[in-house]
Amino acid sequence: MIAQNPFELFRQECQTVLTDVITKTLPEITLPPISLKKTPNLDYGQLATSLCFELAKKLNQKPPALAEHLVASIDKSKFNLIDKVVSAGGGYINFHVNFTKFSALTLQSIKELNNQYGSVKTDTPQKIIVEHTSVNPLHSIHIGQARNPMLGDALARILQYRGHQVSRHYYIDDVGRQSSVVAYGYLKLGRPKPTEKPDLFVGKIYTVTSCIVEINRLKQARDKANALHNADDLVKANKELDEWISIAAELKEKYPVLFEMLVTKINADENPEEEINRLNRAYEDGQQAAKELIREVSDLCLDGFRATMNRVSVTYDSWDWESDFVWTPQVSEVMAKLKTTPFIFNEKGVLQFNADQVTQVLDLKDKLGLSPNNEIPPLTLVRADGTTLYTTRDIAYTIWKFQHADKVINVIGMEQSLAQLQLKLALYAMNYGREAENLIHFAYNLVTLPGYKMSSRRGRYITFDEVLDEAVKRAYEEVSKRSPMLSEEEKHSIADFVGLGAVRYALVDVDPGKPVIFTWERVLNFETNSAPYVQYTHARASSILRKATIEPQTTSFELLSERLEKELVLVLAGFPDMFIEATEYLKPNLIADYTNSLADKFNTFYNAYPVLKADSQYLIEARLALVKAIQTVLKNALNLIGVVAPEKM
C-alpha cells in the first residue's frame, strides 16, 4: 500500500474512531470540533486530543474519568494503523500507531514515490507569479539584497512542487533617475566594453558618476543659497556637500583612473544635472537614442545578475521592464480608469489617490486586518510636471501580471509595506477586487552589516558574489583538511556545492520577519544546522547504501523496533505534512528546519546502531530500507531550497 501522506491516513483513522466513540457514548452533546495534536514524545503515542478537558466541564465530570470512559468504549475492531488508544496525563486521549504497519506504509510509499514523495498536490492548482529579486540594474547585487532571491526561489520551488503553475518574474526598474545617472556616466566614458564582471563594472561607473553629479548639484544649491542669503539652506547644502566630498575622496582612492576620467568629462558639461534630467525624460518618452543607451547599460548589469544567480541555481521565466509599461498605453490606461473613481483628488496640480477613503467606502479595514485608527496616507500618482511615480507604474504592472496569473506573490522588503498596501487599495478602487485579494506581499526584514550601514552610494557593500566566493573558498579549505586524499577536481566540486549550499541555507533558514545581521560566521557555518551538515548526512547515508552488498527490503519492518528507528519513521512520515504547511503558509524556512531535524535524528541513529553489520540479514535489509528512505527525503527536501544533495563529500 502506498500513501502520498502516510501520517494523514493515521490522523484520519484517529479522527473517525474518536468521532464514532463520542457520538456513541455521548449522544446528548453536539460534536465539538476535534483537534488532534502531535504529542511531545513517543511515550504519549503519536496523536493526542485534549477534548476531555473541555468536555469535562460541560458534563460535570473529571477529565481523567471521562477520558477513561471514552477509551473503554472505543470500537477496536476498526483499528488498522492504530495500535492502541489510552488515556493519560490527567485527561488526554493518546493514539499510538501500529509501527509494524506504519513503517511498512511509510517506507514503501517513499520507495515507490521516490522524488515525488512529499509533493502532495493541491486540489486547486493556480497560475502563480512569484516576482522576486528585482534589484535595480545599477550595481552588483549585494548581500543585503540576496535574501530576496533565496526566499523567492524557495517559494517558487515549493509552490511548483505543490502542483501550481509557477512563473518567476524579475521586474527591472529602469525608469528612475538612477538609471539615467549611470547611463550618463557610461555615455561620457564612450560606452566602454566591460573589463570585468559587467555588473561590477557598471556599479563602479554608477557610484562615481552619481557622486560627481551630486557634488555638482550641491555646489549650485550652495551658491544659490549664498546669493539669496538663505542661512538654513546654506547650512544644509554645506553639510551634505561635506559628506559627498568625503565620499568622493574614498572613491578617488579606490578607482583613481575611472574617477579622473569621469570628473574631466562630466565637468566639461555646462549643466550635468540638466543632461541627466533630459536623458530621463527622453527615456520615458521612448526616444530611440535614450532607449538604446539605457537598455544597453541595464543589459550589461543584468548579464552580471544572471551569472550570479546561476551560481546558486536561481533562474527566471520573465524579465519585465518597467519602461515597457510607460511606453505602451498601459500606465495611461490605469490613470484614465483611476480618474473615473471617486478616490482621486487634485492638490496643487498633483494627482493623488485617497487610499484611506477606499478602505472606508469598501469597508476594507477589518477585512485587511488594519487597525481602525490606521489612517492610510494618500499616494501621489502624477507629479506636477505630468510624469508618473513608481507605485503608479506598479499598478499597471500588477494588473498586467494578473492577466497571466491567478495569484501574484511579490517578494519585497517590508520597508515597502505601505506602498504595497496602497497598491492593493488602488486595485480595489479600480474594481479589481479578485486581483487585490490574490496579491500577496511576501515581506522580509533587512540584512545589515554589524557596525556600519551598507551604502551603495559609497560603493560600500559586500557583493553577493564576494560572499559566494568566500564561502566556496572556506569550503575548499575545509574539504582539503577533512579529505586530503580526494583529487583536486573532486575537492573543488565539493567546495562549490558546500559553499553555495551554506549561503542559500543560511539566508532561507531564519524567519523572514527577523532582521539578519550579516556575519561570515553566520553564513559560513559548516556545523549542525547548516546546509553542509545536512549534505554531509546525505552523503553519509549514500555511503552506506553504496557499500551495501544486499538490497534494501521492504518485508521485515517489525524489526525496526528501536525507539530511534520509530522516531525516524515518524519524521519521514511527517514530511508531507510539513511540506503542505510550508506551502500554504509560505514558510520556506520550515523546509530548512525539517532537513536539519531529520539529519539530526539520523546521525544519532547512525552512531547508536550498525546498519551493514546489524545482527541479522533481515534487520540489515530493513535498516537499509530506512536509510534509503532517509536519503530520498533529505534529497527531496534539500531540492526545495535549492541545495545539492551529494553522494560524496
Next chain:
RNA sequence: GGGCGAGUAGCUCAGCACGGAUAGAGCAUCAGCCUUCUAAGCUGAGGGUCAAGGGUUCAAAUCCCUUCCCGCCCGCCA
C-alpha cells in the same frame, strides 16, 4: 504622533496562525567517544522571572489589554 515588524539561555535562533503534558536547537564553555557503515559526526554537563505588569482559561511563551525597548515606514524617491 500614527502604522508595521520584533523582544525566548552569554551569543544566534526554533516554538506563537490553531493555548495543552518537563520551553527546544546550534555557537561558546566543560567532560567524554574514531583498529564497526564518512568525526562537517555523536554522548553528557552547566546555562531560562519566554521584555514588564494585568486579564481570559481547567491550562498562556502562545489569546486580550497596558507599558517599556529596538528596527522600519509615513516623499512630486525607488
